[in-house]
Amino acid sequence: AQSVSQHNHHVILSEAASLELGCNYSYGGTVNLFWYVQYPGQHLQLLLKYFSGDPLVKGIKGFEAEFIKSKFSFNLRKPSVQWSDTAEYFCAVTPSNTGNQFYFGTGTSLTVIP
Amino acid sequence: DAGVTQSPTHLIKTRGQQVTLRCSPISGHKSVSWYQQVLGQGPQFIFQYYEKEERGRGNFPDRFSARQFPNYSSELNVNALLLGDSALYLCASSPGDRDTQYFGPGTRLTVL
Known part of the structure; x- marks a missing residue:
């Protein structure tokens, strides 16, 4: 069965620190990859996505992610975090040849200290 | 543009009862998916509907069912109901069968 692993469950950073959140998946075929963010009291919002092409994708609010096929990874990065980035971050994977079933990781809670 | 809307926002039921949750997709979106999110976990896929047909079903018991209407809304x-059904139920819509999904605010179901 497909699975998505987010190894960092809780991350605490000071403002201006760099961020990298790990995401690994187990699926041998072609996949579409997503990062969603859930700010406190709000619903899931799309940060960025990868379908094909350049493996380095840029999203909203200065986030980017790199797809490394050989490592089955899609890590999220931001060079300098802000207090407003405090949120829950979810990685999601969907096999590109079967429907639109999203497999989500368990999420990473990010707290940014001013 | 209006996003995905869900109703009700919160719901409290007792064990053994039945519940119906509703979702209206973004205008023009033809696919609706349902997810269950238990506290501390990521969303788990329950169903996907596209053009009123079931396109996928997750690992949930037959107590869970869904349908999509001609206007693409879904129930x-x-x-x-079991105590373990207590969760946030998310609806997501997408333009087509295999597209980015846009999520609604969810319905918080509590089973007592």
């Missing part, structure tokens, strides 16, 4: 039904 999720859960029968014989």
